[in-house]
Amino acid sequence: xxxxxxxxxxxxxxxxxxxxxxxxxxxxxxxxxxxxxxxxxxxxxxxxxxxxxxxxxxxxxxxxxxxxxxxxxxxxxxxxxxxxxxxxxxxxxxxxxxxxxxxxxxxxxxxxxxxxxxxxxxxxxxxxxxxxxxxxxxxxxxxxxxxxxxxxxxxxxxxxxxxxxxxxxxxxxxxxxxxxxxxxxxxxxxxxxxxxxxxxxxxxxxxxxxxxxxxxxxxxxxxxxxxxxxxxxxxxxxxxxxxxxxxxxxxxxxxxxxxxxxxxxxxxxxxxxxxxxxxxxxxxxxxxxxxxxxxxxxxxxxxxxxxxxxxxxxxxxxxxxxxxxxx
Amino acid sequence: xxxxxxxxxxxxxxxxxxxxxxxxxxxxxxxxxxxxxxxxxxxxxxxxxxxxxxxxxxxxxxxxxxxxxxxxxxxxxxxxxxxxxxxxxxxxxxxxxxxxxxxxxxxxxxxxxxxxxxxxxxxxxxxxxxxxxxxxxxxxxxxxxxxxxxxxxxxxxxxxxxxxxxxxxxxxxxxxxxxxxxxxxxxxxxxxxxxxxxxxxxxxxxxxxxxxxxxxxxxxxxxxxxxxxxxxxxxxxxxxxxxxxxxxxxxxxxxxxxxxxxxxxxxxxxxxxxxxxxxxxxxxxxxxxxxxxxxxxxxxxxxxxxxxxxxxxxxx
Numbered sequence: 265x266x267x268x269x270x271x272x273x274x275x276x277x278x279x280x281x282x283x284x285x286x287x288x289x290x291x292x293x294x295x296x297x298x299x300x301x302x303x304x305x306x307x308x309x310x311x312x313x314x315x316x317x318x319x320x321x322x323x324x325x326x327x328x329x330x331x332x333x334x335x336x337x338x339x340x341x342x343x344x345x346x347x348x349x350x351x352x353x354x355x356x357x358x359x360x361x362x363x364x365x366x367x368x369x370x371x372x373x374x375x376x377x378x379x380x381x382x383x384x385x386x387x388x389x390x391x392x393x394x395x396x397x398x399x400x401x402x403x404x405x406x407x408x409x410x411x412x413x414x415x416x417x418x419x420x421x422x423x424x425x426x427x428x429x430x431x432x433x434x435x436x437x438x439x440x441x442x443x444x445x446x447x448x449x450x451x452x453x454x455x456x457x458x459x460x461x462x463x464x465x466x467x468x469x470x471x472x473x474x475x476x477x478x479x480x481x482x483x484x485x486x487x488x489x490x491x492x493x494x495x496x497x498x499x500x501x502x503x504x505x506x507x508x509x510x511x512x513x514x515x516x517x518x519x520x521x522x523x524x525x526x527x528x529x530x531x532x533x534x535x536x537x538x539x540x541x542x543x544x545x546x547x548x549x550x551x552x553x554x555x556x557x558x559x560x561x562x563x564x565x566x567x568x569x570x571x572x573x574x575x576x577x578x579x580x581x582x583x584x585x586x587x588x589x590x591x
Numbered sequence: 592x593x594x595x596x597x598x599x600x601x602x603x604x605x606x607x608x609x610x611x612x613x614x615x616x617x618x619x620x621x622x623x624x625x626x627x628x629x630x631x632x633x634x635x636x637x638x639x640x641x642x643x644x645x646x647x648x649x650x651x652x653x654x655x656x657x658x659x660x661x662x663x664x665x666x667x668x669x670x671x672x673x674x675x676x677x678x679x680x681x682x683x684x685x686x687x688x689x690x691x692x693x694x695x696x697x698x699x700x701x702x703x704x705x706x707x708x709x710x711x712x713x714x715x716x717x718x719x720x721x722x723x724x725x726x727x728x729x730x731x732x733x734x735x736x737x738x739x740x741x742x743x744x745x746x747x748x749x750x751x752x753x754x755x756x757x758x759x760x761x762x763x764x765x766x767x768x769x770x771x772x773x774x775x776x777x778x779x780x781x782x783x784x785x786x787x788x789x790x791x792x793x794x795x796x797x798x799x800x801x802x803x804x805x806x807x808x809x810x811x812x813x814x815x816x817x818x819x820x821x822x823x824x825x826x827x828x829x830x831x832x833x834x835x836x837x838x839x840x841x842x843x844x845x846x847x848x849x850x851x852x853x854x855x856x857x858x859x860x861x862x863x864x865x866x867x868x869x870x871x872x873x874x875x876x877x878x879x880x881x882x883x884x885x886x887x888x889x890x891x892x893x894x895x896x897x898x899x900x901x902x903x904x905x906x907x
Contacts, residue, residue, distance in 0.1 A: 569861050
């Protein structure tokens with residue numbers, strides 16, 4: 265335990281993620297200097313020079329708060345998740361990847377071999393396939409090299425270790441990050457398992473767009489690049505699939521204000537277990553036709569249902585559970 | 592010299608769009624023979640008699656008649672009517688006058704939890720009867736856009752209950768909690784099947800009792816309309832170890848609540864597309880559409896599903 269007058273110890277880590285969550289922390293700008301005065305950052309591999317051995321040298325529970333971004337994709341991610349869990353009093357799943365799998369979680373549509381085949385053999389940017397695969401252990405003249413094992417399934421942080429708080433967002437918006445820092449540093453701890461840095465309701469609650477007079481019944485789903493979008497009218501009214509109805513508010517609507525539909529990165533609102541199926545249920549109720557034989561054609565206009573309804577939450581979904589329960 | 596007779600009840604009904612074909616009715620009663628409400632719910636339900644009441648000026652009797660309130664405009668009677676009267680249109684006109692006269696629907700309707708409602712408007716579009724609309728209201732001290740139910744228009748089908756992304760809409764008997772609580776099938780080695788059955792797709796009493804005759808491994812959950820189905824229920828069932836889910840609804844064009852069949856077929860179809868994408872697509876969640884002429888087909892469908900699930904379990 266730290267002495268009463270010692271600064272709280274903070275750690276940041278990134279597992280399977282794009283780096284956006286790290287950028288959002290640096291977006292704190294000068295406020296980051298204030299944070300630096302208030303706390304000791306004991307681990308932040310993206311920004312400062314620490315080694316895993318520095319974390320291993322810490323006592324159990326010595327880190328006060330660890331902000332962990334990224335999904336669990338390989339054995340290294342899993343190992344560090346366990347290590348940081350042990351060393352931290354509070355572990356925060358920071359951002360959509362750690363919270364619900366996010367874009368890396370979409371790899372659960374495939375198995376590890378299909379992913380590797382795409383990356384190493386069939387991606388259009390490759391000259392030719394050399395049949396290379398990363399292998400956990402390989403012999404080079406100098407020594408034996410070990411690299412992390414690439415898992416078949418992308419997991420969320422909470423599917424791997426016990427998590428205290430969940431902070432949604434891809435990435436979490438900077439003002440929410442600042443709020444959360446202030447709240448936690450002030451010692452105002454919400455109940456364990458709470459969603460922090462977000463609101464209770466959905467984006468439709470705060471969205472300023474008008475429902476069009478024609479209503480939202482949809483005969484054809486269009487994609488944003490296929491139409492000129494009215495910046496003042498509800499996307500669903502324009503036939504654009506928007507995830508706002510089943511997405512937690514708190515982001516401040518940067519996408520919607522940028523004339524792009526909500527893609528769902530703040531995850532499900534309170535009371536919703538499975539964001540994708542709930543969204544599906546809502547969207548299907550909007551489909552409108554007098555000709556039943558038209559239905560398959562209308563459904564075809566939802567090009568990638570899983571990737572659309574579960575864009576950020578696939579790893580945390582019942583759909584993923586069903587897949588991996590079968591082994 | 593012109594003579595103006597006072598406006599009769601029939602004149603008022605005729606003046607409302609939909610009511611204009613009133614007088615073509617010669618009371619043959621073919622509509623009654625087609626009507627599911629008369630067969631399944633309310634023996635007093637009788638469109639022929641209602642139209643007659645209107646022509647005879649029996650205003651109060653017409654307003655109190657269950658026929659005025661229970662018609663769901665499924666329009667099964669419409670193609671059968673030799674006079675091609677759009678009967679639900681006439682009944683709708685009577686209902687409108689009844690509402691204006693201060694009468695209220697006797698049906699159990701949905702209600703909105705305004706503290707949960709986000710005002711997204713999905714329910715407004717989901718409703719086949721324009722019974723929901725968005726209103727600006729003071730909720731917990733703040734002005735907020737929320738959904739409001741017109742209890743006289745709501746027929747309680749539950750399509751909006753499934754559509755609401757926040758679970759803010761419910762109706763006694765078919766709330767999310769009540770339906771999910773029924774998703775339970777004992778294990779005894781036999782394939783475990785949940786069958787959601789819409790209240791209207793089984794025309795014959797024989798078919799209803801036949802469903803009850805299956806052993807415990809077939810759990811039947813009654814819902815007012817297949818449009819009430821929420822794909823999350825199918826996922827929860829499969830996660831709990833239940834082998835299959837069968838959703839039974841009316842045939843296209845015969846849905847009791849107009850939109851329910853195609854809304855549910857969209858949901859199950861999209862769910863199966865996602866199963867295919869995830870490589871877990873193995874036909875364990877199915878939607879069957881049962882037409883007015885399809886007597887006995889429920890047995891065929893359930894038996895086929897059980898046989899399929901037995902083979903599927905064997906292969907696991």
